[in-house]
Amino acid sequence: xxxxxxxxxxxxxxxxxxxxxxxxxxxxxxxxxxxxxxxxxxxxxxxxxxxxxxxxxxxxxxxxxxxxxxxxxxxxxxxxxxxxxxxxxxxxxxxxxxxxxxxxxxxxxxxxxxxxxxxxxxxxxxxxxxxxxxxxxxxxxxxxxxxxxxxxxxxxxxxxxxxxxxxxxxxxxxxxxxxxxxxxxxxxxxxxxxxxxxxxxxxxxxxxxxxxxxxxxxxxxxxxxxxxxxxxxxxxxxxxxxxxxxxxxxxxxxxxxxxxxxxxxxxxxxxxxxxxxxxxxxxxxxxxxxxxxxxxxxxxxxxxxxxxxxxxxxxxxxxxxxxxxxxxxxxxxxxxxxxxxxxxxxxxxxxxxxxxxxxxxxxxxxxxxxxxxxxxxxxxxxxxxxxxxxxxxxxxxxxxxxxxxxxxxxxxxxxxxxxxxxxxxxxxxxxxxxxxxxxxxxxxxxxxxxxxxxxxxxxxxxxxxxxxxxxxxxxxxxxxxxxxxxxxxxxxxxxxxxxxxxxxxxxxxxxxxxxxxxxxxxxxxxxxxxxxxxxxxxxxxxxxxxxxxxxxxxxxxxxxxxxxxxxxxxxxxxxxxxxxxxxxxxxxxxxxxxxxxxxxxxxxx
Numbered sequence: 179x180x181x182x183x184x185x186x187x188x189x190x191x192x193x194x195x196x197x198x199x200x201x202x203x204x205x206x207x208x209x210x211x212x213x214x215x216x217x218x219x220x221x222x223x224x225x226x227x228x229x230x231x232x233x234x235x236x237x238x239x240x241x242x243x244x245x246x247x248x249x250x251x252x253x254x255x256x257x258x259x260x261x262x263x264x265x266x267x268x269x270x271x272x273x274x275x276x277x278x279x280x281x282x283x284x285x286x287x288x289x290x291x292x293x294x295x296x297x298x299x300x301x302x303x304x305x306x307x308x309x310x311x312x313x314x315x316x317x318x319x320x321x322x323x324x325x326x327x328x329x330x331x332x333x334x335x336x337x338x339x340x341x342x343x344x345x346x347x348x349x350x351x352x353x354x355x356x357x358x359x360x361x362x363x364x365x366x367x368x369x370x371x372x373x374x375x376x377x378x379x380x381x382x383x384x385x386x387x388x389x390x391x392x393x394x395x396x397x398x399x400x401x402x403x404x405x406x407x408x409x410x411x412x413x414x415x416x417x418x419x420x421x422x423x424x425x426x427x428x429x430x431x432x433x434x435x436x437x438x439x440x441x442x443x444x445x446x447x448x449x450x451x452x453x454x455x456x457x458x459x460x461x462x463x464x465x466x467x468x469x470x471x472x473x474x475x476x477x478x479x480x481x482x483x484x485x486x487x488x489x490x491x492x493x494x495x496x497x498x499x500x501x502x503x504x505x506x507x508x509x510x511x512x513x514x515x516x517x518x519x520x521x522x523x524x525x526x527x528x529x530x531x532x533x534x535x536x537x538x539x540x541x542x543x544x545x546x547x548x549x550x551x552x553x554x555x556x557x558x559x560x561x562x563x564x565x566x567x568x569x570x571x572x573x574x575x576x577x578x579x580x581x582x583x584x585x586x587x588x589x590x591x592x593x594x595x596x597x598x599x600x601x602x603x604x605x606x607x608x609x610x611x612x613x614x615x616x617x618x619x620x621x622x623x624x625x626x627x628x629x630x631x632x633x634x635x636x637x638x639x640x641x642x643x644x645x646x647x648x649x650x651x652x653x654x655x656x657x658x659x660x661x662x663x664x665x666x667x668x669x670x671x672x673x674x675x676x677x678x679x680x681x682x683x684x685x686x687x688x689x690x691x692x693x694x695x696x697x698x699x700x701x702x703x704x705x706x707x708x709x710x711x712x713x714x715x716x717x718x719x720x721x722x723x724x725x726x727x728x729x730x731x732x733x734x735x736x737x738x739x740x741x742x743x744x745x746x747x748x749x750x751x752x753x754x755x756x757x758x759x760x761x762x763x764x765x766x767x768x769x770x771x772x773x774x775x776x777x778x779x780x781x782x783x
Contacts, residue, residue: 224726225444225458226705227661228475228488229268229613233260236480239284239293239331240420240466241311244473244490246288248272248311249466252478253280257298261311263288264475264488267567268613273315277307283331283340283377284466285357289313290335292357295343297327304346308357310335320361324353330377330386335359337381339401342389344373350391354401356381366405370397376421376430376467383425385409385447388433390417398447400425410451414443420467420476425449427471429491432479434463440481444491446471460487492706501723503735506752506765507548511540514757515607517564517573518699518743522546522752522767524568525745526590529576531560533761537578541590543568544745544752544765553594557586563610563619564743565635568592570614572635575622577606583625587635589614599639603631609655609664609700616659618643618680621667623651628670632680634659644684648676654700654709654744661704663688663724666712668696673714677724679704689728693720699744699753706748708768713740717758723748723770735766 194212231249238252245266252258257280261272275293282296282305291311297304306325309316322340329343338357344350352371355362368386375389384401387409394417398409412430419433419441426449433441442457458476465479474491478484509527516530523546530538537559541552555573562576562584571590577583583606587598601619608622608629617635620643621628630649633640646664653667660682667674673696677688691709698712705726712718719734735753742756751768755761 223456223491223493224705225456225476225489225491226703226726227459227658228264228477228490229616229658230486230488230660231262231269231477232271232486233258233262234484234486235260235478236464236484237280238466238478239282239296240468240475240477241284241286241291242288242468244469244475247468247475247477248284248286248288248291249477250275250284250291250293250311251279251282251296253299254484256300261316264477269488273311275316276309276318277305279305279307281327283329283343285331285333285338286311286335292319292331292335292338294331294338294340294357295322295326295329297346302346308362320357322362323355323364324351326351326353328373330375330389332377332379332384333357333381339365339377339379339381339384341365341368341377341384341386341401342372342375354406365403366401368406369399369408370395374417376419378421378423378428379425385421385425385428387412387421387428387430387447388416388419394436398452409449410447412445412452413454414441414445416441416443418463420465420479422467422469422474423447423471429455429467429469429471429474431458431467431474431476431491432462432465446493455493458489460485460489462487501721501732501768501770503721503733503753503766503768505736506754506767507544508765509542509549509754509763510551511538511542512761512763513538513540513560513755514741514761515560515562516741516743516755517562518745518752518754519564519566519571520544520568520745522746522750525752525754526552526564526566526568526571527743527754528552528555528564528571528573528590529559529562530755531741537576541595544754549765553590555595556588556597557584559584559586561606563608563622565610565612565617566590566614572598572610572614572617574598574610574617574619574635575601575605575608583623587640599635601640602633602642603629605629605631607651609653611655611657611662612659618655618657618659618662620646620655620662620664620680621650621653628668632685644680646685647678647687648674650674650676652696654698656700656702656707656744657704663700663702663704663707665700665707665709665724666691666695666698677729688726689724691722691729692731693718693722695720697740699742699756701744701746701751702748708744708748708751708770710735710744710751710753710768711739711742711756721768732770737762737764737766739764
């Protein structure tokens with residue numbers, strides 16, 4: 179018989195306490211004699227959809243992190259000077275580059291970015307310009323010694339690295355240059371001249387991979403601050419790819435594989451070897467990337483035409499069953515069937531029902547500690563849908579008085595609510611997710627039955643989307659317009675556990691909740707969702723976490739309640755209001771699985 183040691187390369191250790199956990203423990207199993215439990219450590223890796231950029235473009239550059247990204251330059255129908263900033267949730271316009279260009283290099287952070295090289299078109303003129311970004315505007319820096327396009331970059335604004343590219347109409351180059359915050363100086367040449375490569379790391383520990391020499395290449399080179407040496411080859415040979423991370427902890431993704439494949443391939447580098455990782459959702463080339471190996475960001479590029487798509491890569495070692503709720507500040511108005519939006523430290527609560535079941539128009543804003551008053555809704559209502567942020571909220575549908583359903587939409591600007599476009603289907607007890615300019619409404623009650631209708635909001639009007647597979651009311655949802663999640667609810671006969679995933683046009687079945695429940699709170703993303711509270715036959719405090727495939731039961735809320743609202747993410751969430759069945763003003767703050775490793779209990783003896 180094959181043993182676990184032969185299969186996994188680890189023994190089942192007998193210990194009195196859990197070991198200090200890190201990625202090296204992945205797959206290890208041990209028996210904790212103190213708690214009487216068998217435990218293991220798992221790692222989850224996946225790409226998930228982020229919000230689209232405002233401008234679809236290819237051949238752009240990037241900098242920053244997954245939650246503070248920077249996109250600049252590129253090609254639309256001509257060269258672009260546009261800059262956009264990513265918050266981890268949405269893109270917003272930044273200051274324009276002084277020189278419109280594409281095929282440029284990038285480095286630095288969102289508030290200290292670096293753009294260099296590239297080309298204008300038409301006609302094609304290769305540039306040596308450098309520009310520095312301060313979080314609002316670009317200013318000129320020192321010029322590159324070698325004007326070039328299709329190069330790679332790494333490092334910081336004050337310690338940047340530029341390497342490779344071509345000098346059009348001259349040859350492909352192996353030149354490396356180092357930037358000190360004002361001027362470029364020559365560094366050690368790449369071992370192999372190449373263009374259309376990707377870069378990662380720092381000025382003194384850089385990484386270059388993929389690209390084109392006289393043929394496409396999968397080779398990797400590592401820079402030590404003075405010279406390049408060969409590293410491990412990628413598994414997928416490709417050009418026009420993107421990358422991020424460090425020299426010993428890098429991520430490579432996307433690219434072009436002749437004659438016509440735009441790749442979804444993702445690989446992770448440990449300083450020696452590249453290993454294959456879960457693929458991107460959208461195959462594309464000439465994209466940009468930034469972030470880390472554990473939290474990468476991919477945006478823009480070409481799928482055959484320019485794209486504005488954004489994807490986030492997360493590689494997390496944790497137990498899906500971990501996490502805890504803690505008390506937050508109470509709302510001023512106790513209520514249930516309210517709407518919610520925002521994050522844990524900047525949440526929005528609006529509408530809801532009081533003991534008389536009369537809809538209220540109260541809005542409250544949470545700062546991470548306490549709630550304060552916001553501007554009132556124009557239309558008092560309950561059982562409504564919500565989406566967006568504290569400064570860009572969206573409220574839609576609901577019920578004003580018993581039997582009086584609403585199709586009204588309102589938009590919040592951080593101070594007051596104003597009218598938006600009406601829903602196509604008047605309904606209550608629906609769910610929502612997304613942003614103020616890219617919202618999603620689904621399900622609900624439309625007498626005499628329940629609805630499967632989905633509508634998409636573009637900031638001014640709603641249009642029909644793909645119908646839910648299961649019509650339902652009193653459901654919950656989370657995610658974004660192109661990657662939504664619907665779960666739980668009531669199908670007109672019974673509570674259901676069904677989960678469905680939306681891709682921007684159609685819903686498909688996901689893993690069921692462990693408990694059939696309605697009137698839950700929800701927040702997070704399609705691949706990292708959180709469900710809490712609700713009612714089976716009585717109010718419950720149950721919490722479950724979704725990983726894109728299945729739900730895992732997690733530590734419960736302190737107070738069982740139904741009809742509550744949620745905000746935030748799977749790791750930093752917020753639940754507020756609801757009924758116990760007495761109406762509640764209570765707020766609870768969720769701290770979920772973090773990137774530090776924790777053990778997952780397999781069995782209990």
